[in-house]
Amino acid sequence: MRFLVLCREPRLYSCQRLLQACEQRGIHLDILDPNRMLIKLAVVQGQPIFQLYYQAGEIYQKNRPLELLPEYDAVLPRFGTASTEMGCRVLRYFEAKKVKVLNNSTAFSLARDKWLSLQALVAAQIAVPASSFAGELCAVEQHSNLHNTPLVAKTLAGSQGVGVMLAESKQNAQSVLAVLQQANLGYLLQDFVAEAKGQDIRAFVIGDRVVAAMQRSGEEGEFRANIHLGGKATKFELSEAEQQLAVNAAKAVGLSVAGVDLIRSESGLLVLEVNASPGLEGIEQATGLDIAGLMIEHLINQR
Known part of the structure; x- marks a missing residue:
């Protein structure tokens, strides 16, 4: 069997442990960055054609040839938040080919929001903790008033605690939210569970x-x-x-x-x-x- 892990950094602990687990079971495992992939779709004589290419090397090496990737028996998505869009597109490619995936693209995308x-x-x-989300034209003062302080502000796509902030007062909360709103970063507010x-x-x-x-x-x-x-x-x-x-x-x-x-x-x-x-x-x-x-x-x- 041949499995694929979609991840930007093969040296991560999780990737190396998955590699060890596969090797112990006689499974060949590739760990590849979805951002380096190119997907080609076509219909030839009434038959769907799916092709997935990979470009290794550094980004400045523009003349490196594309490599047509082999067929895989299963795919494990392990890509970070910055790679969610392309990673999920690659997952959908494998789903269309009826390849087993450990967490499908729909669920993965939902969990990332x-x-x-x-x-x-x-x-x-x-x-869940009482939570709220506001449109970009809603005043941050009105939004923060829905919660008692301290309150927690979270960006929609953060991970590992990044993008999670504690506002001790309404004034502090409004300052943080104004910055997030001006930067066009979607966020939600939650009650703080002291x-x-x-x-x-x-x-x-x-x-x-x-x-x-x-x-x-x-x-x-x-x-x-x-x-x-x-x-x-x-x-x-x-x-x-x-x-x-x-x-x-x-x-x-x-x-x-x-x-x-x-x-x-x-x-x-x-x-x-x-x-x-x-x-x-x-x-x-x-x-x-x-x-x-x-x-x-x-x-x-x-x-």
Whole structure:
């Protein structure tokens, strides 16, 4: 078998772990940047033709030839937010060819939009922090007045805690929102869950079950618990009801593999967001589990 990981940086921990998991199972794995790909579509004598090319090398090497990529048995999307548009176009190419993908383009694109994914969660009756989104002509003063301070502002396409800001006062919130609005950056506002005390829970969902969970704690004075921002992770046991909540959240967005971020509030457990390309380093180190291997096994058995 031959698998493909769509990722800009093959040296990342997650990519290397997926490579190891494939090698252990005798699977050849390519790790390629979707931004270097060229897709060609045609209909010849009534038959659809799909071709995917790749241009290796540096961007300034304009005369490097295009390489026609081989056929793949399965594709794993691991591209970052800056590559979402092209990455999803490549995913749709493989879907049209009936190639197995671990998270389809529709679900991946939905998960990458924080507001649309929140709407999907609420439509599935899954509790989230009170959130709001405003059009570009809506005054930031009116928007911020919908929430008590402190409040959280999030850009729609941020990841790893980037683009998540805490506004301690209405004046501070309005200053932040004015900058985001002027920069034409879409954002949403959320109630700040102070009782969480800088902690959240990452549940790693594969298929119909939570295979691992960790509790993340932010550094002193940091309200975000992301590991990339210095947060610490420890293994965590979720109750059956909490595991089902995480699975339901992943299903609401349409993902077969997801990192579901949960936060404890006075009103119960809330879903912060659902990640379509969750990192493996923190969860594997915290739990000691072979998450990469579980992902590959799930993809092999996927019909």
